[in-house]
Amino acid sequence: MxxxxxxxxxxxxxxxxxxxxxxxxxxxxxxxxxxxxxxxxxxxxxxxxxxxxxxxxxxxxxxxxxxxxxxxxxxxxxxxxxxxxxxxxxxxxxxxxxxxxxxxxxxxxxxxxxxxxxxxxxxxxxxxxxxxxxxxxxxxxxxxxxxxxxxxxxxxxxxxxxxxxxxxxxxxLSGNGTVEPTPDTGWMTTFLNQVTEKVGEAQTAANEAKQAAGNAQTAASEAQNSVNTAKTELSNSLDDKITTYLLSYYTKEQVDELLKNVDLTDVYNKINNIDGLAKFNVEYIPDTQTITFYNGETLIKSITLNTDPTATWVASYNKVVDQKIIDATTPIQTALDEYKGVVNADLQTIHQNIDDLPETLKSNYYDKEATDNLLKSKADSSDVTNVTNRLSAVEQLANSNKTSISSIGTKVASLEDALAGIETDPGKTYEITKSETDENIYILWE
Known part of the structure; x- marks a missing residue:
């Protein structure tokens, strides 16, 4: 059971x-x-x-x-x-x-x-x-x-x-069968759920980045339109000004010659660069976690998101943890060393106080053997025994005398009673004698 x-x-x-x-x-x-x-x-x-x-x-x-x-x-x-x-x-x-x-x-x-x-x-x-x-x-x-x-x-x-x-x-209770446990993967499911949640957050961030890139592309298109409008207005304004200027000072051939000498390469390059913003594009592939940047059909750069820690990072993290352990244990070790020094000093003082204790006891106190010897030197045991016996004999004698005195008192009382009953007739005489067999007995004769 x-x-x-x-x-x-x-x-x-x-x-x-x-x-x-x-x-x-x-x-x-x-x-x-x-x-x-x-x-x-x-x-x-x-x-x-x-x-x-x-x-x-x-x-x-x-x-x-x-x-x-x-x-x-x-x-x-x-x-x-x-x-x-x-x-x-x-x-x-x-x-x-x-x-x-x-x-x-x-x-x-x-x-x-x-x-x-x-x-x-x-x-x-x-x-x-x-x-x-x-x-x-x-x-x-x-x-x-x-x-x-x-x-x-x-x-x-x-x-x-x-x-x-x-x-x-x-x-x-069990027979001859055996229990075959199956692996528990519940913890892994929970872990994968959390990983999926983090991937979802990354996907959300990627979508936000893609949306931001789309917004940037829209802004670039708007900028391009502004540039085209500005370029058209600038050209029209320039043409008007040149025409007015040439009409005042130059012939058509002279203006063409002057325009040939004007270098507009830098201006055209900047305009072409502005035109390129309209072709900027960003794509994100969730399966491979890859973000790719394009200029039209031309690949600018691809970036793959990686959340796995590197060996270098792990080694660096271990160094940080080891240093934290050293920093935490050093004060403890120092305190233990100080405490050990104080305890050793106290123990040394205690040893100094108790190491001479046996000699002190021998010098200032009597042990059992010394006490017995001292008593023997003061009185012999046989003498003590004789004194004890004598005291016992004296005590017995005192008790015997006490008994005899009590008996005498009793007999005297009886005698007083007898004397009180004696007749006062002058024709009679009386005599008291002591018993010859018992000294405690008195006899009254008439």
Whole structure:
């Protein structure tokens, strides 16, 4: 018969295995699933799964599992584990990242599971994880962590990992058959959805660029029309002025000769360049993510968008991370060295105070052996015994005398009573004698 999750946790503690802290506080179940909170469209949503016993991921990235979560081998998509997690860590909004559950089975296999039913408010994320058959394929202790993957505001890679936790998968009833888990690709689907979303954003940006290029082409056409109009007006005006000028001073042949000497090459080149704006065109191919610029039919340049990080970038990023680690650990190491120096000085002082303690005790105090010898030198044990015996004899004698005195007192009282009853007749005489056999007895004679 399978044991409960709570009993299995006690068993693991006895075997000195590291198990997640299971002490729940009162504020860990303050949220119950509600459709009033918005859902994130990046994650799948299920309407039938529900559980209000949340496992908590605190601000220090510790995971506290709820005791009611029980898993058995051969189970598949039957255990729904809800989590409550802080929305921001160091100011980074985890809702903008991709959350995954990374689990390691008892045999060491890596399994990923994607959160579902992602809801959020200003402070927390609320989501569930449906435990797949790949995690429940074998009995034993399953280690897991929650990961958040994405990029920061500069487009740099971002990865947050919680502290590892664990839960136990109990063995269920089974015959000779074996469980063949199927690969879990849900996390990959979520990741591809987010990639598709980013590609869609890139497509939108490309469309906006294409629209801007179209606007530029329209503006160029308008500029060309303005140039053509200006050129026509300039030619007409120039012709009029030349005609007027020549009529006043030159003949037709002289004007032709003068015009031959005028160099208009630079003007014509600039006009031709302005004409070229009308042929400017931009095309974008989504399948290859390529932007191509044309001057009429002539290719100007093609640009292929590439979002994969280069080896140089990765190496540079690793150097930055290593330097940040060095910068963070150097003050700690310095503080430890200073603390070590203070502790060593204190220990040296303590040693100086206690190293001479045995000699001090011998010099200033009597030990048991010295005390016994001192007592022996003051009085011999036989003398003490004789004094004790004598005191006992004296005590016995005193007790005997006390008894005799009491008996005498009693007899004197009896004698006084007898004397009181003596007749006062003068014809009688009386005599008192002591008994010869008992010195304590007195005899009255009449």
């Amino acid at each position: 399978a044991i409960s999750f709570k009993d299995s946790m006690k068993k693991n503690i006895k075997e000195n295995k590291a198990i997640v802290n299971l002490n729940l506080t009162e504020d860990m179940a303050v949220y119950t699933e509600s459709n009033s909170l918005p859902y994130s469209s990046k994650y799948s949503r299920y309407t039938e799964y529900t559980d209000s016993n949340f496992s908590i991921i605190d601000e220090n990235k510790n995971i506290t599992m709820d005791l009611s979560q029980i898993n058995l081998t051969q189970e598949e998509n039957s255990q729904y584990v809800p989590f409550k997690m802080f929305r921001k860590y160091d100011g980074i909004d985890q809702l903008n990242m991709t959350l995954l559950m990374h689990a390691v089975t008892p045999s060491g296999a890596d399994v990923y599971a994607t959160p579902v039913n992602m809801q959020y408010d200003d402070n927390y994320l609320y989501f569930g994880i449906i435990i797949p058959g790949t995690i429940c394929a074998e009995s034993g202790n399953v280690q897991f962590e929650i990961q958040a993957l994405g990029t920061n505001e500069k487009g740099e890679n971002y990865k947050l990992i919680t502290k590892s936790s664990s839960f136990n998968v109990e063995k269920s």
